[in-house]
Amino acid sequence: MSGLTVTDLHAQHGKASVLTGLDLTVGGGELAAVLGPSGCGKSTLLRIVAGFHAAASGTVAVGGRVLDDGRSRVRAEQRRIGYVPQDGALFPHLTAAGNIGFGLPRAERKARVAELLELVGLGGLGDRHPHQLSGGQQQRVALARALAPRPDLLLLDEPFSALDAQLRIELRAEVAAALRSAGATAVLVTHDVDEALAFADVVAVMRDGRITQADAPDTLFHRPVDTHVARALGEANLLAATFADGEARTALGTLPLTEPQTPSGSGTVLLRPRQLRLGDEGVHATVTAVHFRGHDHRVELDLVADGGRRERLVAYTDTAPPGPGSSVGVTVVGAAHALTPAGEAAARPEAETATVPERTVAEAH
Known part of the structure; x- marks a missing residue:
């Protein structure tokens, strides 16, 4: 061979x-x-x-x-x-x-x-x-x-x-x-x-x-090296974060990291849509759109973080979510992955999320 x-x-x-x-x-x-x-x-x-x-x-x-x-x-x-x-x-x-x-x-x-x-x-x-x-x-x-x-x-x-x-x-x-x-x-x-x-x-x-x-x-799907690879492998929630003590402080709370040795400072973390759970608990966000896809629902969310910063999020759920305009709690399953080193966060557009066309989304993950 x-x-x-x-x-x-x-x-x-x-x-x-x-x-x-x-x-x-x-x-x-x-x-x-x-x-x-x-x-x-x-x-x-x-x-x-x-x-x-x-x-x-x-x-x-x-x-x-x-x-x-x-x-x-x-x-x-x-x-x-x-x-x-x-x-x-x-x-x-x-x-x-x-x-x-x-x-x-x-x-x-x-x-x-x-x-x-x-x-x-x-x-x-x-x-x-x-x-x-x-x-x-x-x-x-x-x-x-x-x-x-x-x-x-x-x-x-x-x-x-x-x-x-x-x-x-x-x-x-x-x-x-x-x-x-x-x-x-x-x-x-x-x-x-x-x-x-x-x-x-x-x-x-x-x-x-x-x-x-x-x-x-x-590894590529869950631990991409940068935002380009993160988007290339499917829809990605990219949140502003502050790193300290192996954790990331984000609009969804303090999250563990896939690689705790991440240096201190500011940057961006990745959460895949399947990592977001919708319910009564967690940080509340507003449902802006729901798309039924047969095997699941794709839910678009608007979250207002501290300081008025808006984060647009995408979640996949197997059960029918509340409709647009509803408030829903969002919790995170698993660890976040740090994508951007300290000092690079300034290049990140406001309220950034990946906009991968649905036909390219790795739905199996």
């Missing part, structure tokens, strides 16, 4: 800089997801690793073998890297078995194709052509074709984006299971938060051509 190491990678499109000193490490056998909005450079990163685009400087290595150092490049077909594009790009005139076995030595083709059809859950469907398969089945064939030559690394370029929501959830779980079963090292690029958190062992958040933070999904 070969790992991927990207060091101080710079890349351009014409005269425009796209990657600006990017670093990324993926261990052998790990599934990684690179998460970021359109235009942040994640597809360019994948294309450089695959050999489709040249690096301006920096190093790309797989299994310790340098593939691109900004001066010399290994040709794409010699890199032992599998690539699954967004649309699968199957050969329409070949069967599923023919697509998977394309390019394999004749002596091992039959056994390897049969093995991979079973791995991706398509046993018995090898004789079907792409037009006879569903979208999800076609992506399974594309995955099997990429795995067929036993690549050192597999790259997945938003391969589930064209599928409907439920199929996307089911297929990403099946693909992750198949890759783990095969012991593959893989990198998925996506702008979908739920997809990244559910698929990967390591999630790397990308912004403006760099990796801001790469960590295990749970």
Whole structure:
């Protein structure tokens, strides 16, 4: 199992800089997801690793073998890297078995194709052509074709984006299971938060051509390094805080911190919407909006803190909350996470909360 190491990678499109000193490490056998909005450079990163685009400087290595150092490049077909594009790009005139076995030595083709059809859950469907398969089945064939030559690394370029929501959830779980079963090292690029958190062992958040933070999904979600990562992983309540003795004094009271060694001073803390509990007790806030989402309610709150400062909060609750205009008590479950060091709080806009579109919210958390 070969790992991927990207060091101080710079890349351009014409005269425009796209990657600006990017670093990324993926261990052998790990599934990684690179998460970021359109235009942040994640597809360019994948294309450089695959050999489709040249690096301006920096190093790309797989299994310790340098593939691109900004001066010399290994040709794409010699890199032992599998690539699954967004649309699968199957050969329409070949069967599923023919697509998977394309390019394999004749002596091992039959056994390897049969093995991979079973791995991706398509046993018995090898004789079907792409037009006879569903979208999800076609992506399974594309995955099997990429795995067929036993690549050192597999790259997945938003391969589930064209599928409907439920199929996307089911297929990403099946693909992750198949890759783990095969012991593959893989990198998925996506702008979908739920997809990244559910698929990967390591999630790397990308912004403006760099990796801001790469960590295990749970760590990244609950202990982001800054407000950008906090927002990138879902809706975030960001409250002004004063730190002292391993605690944070906030408009919701004095809260324990995830890392008690946080220095004294002022800053910002993160609370996820699921950490807020609504009831009769706690600090009272006014309900400004309620959105029923089937599995829960999303509640927007307005809290007036000491000194007249307003904090806009978001809570998720499984039970029906009081309606807009009602007063409700808010308590906190768990620890707050300090995001901003002392002295940086001045840059925080008044009454700041994340405004992540609901479709990107990591609701499972």
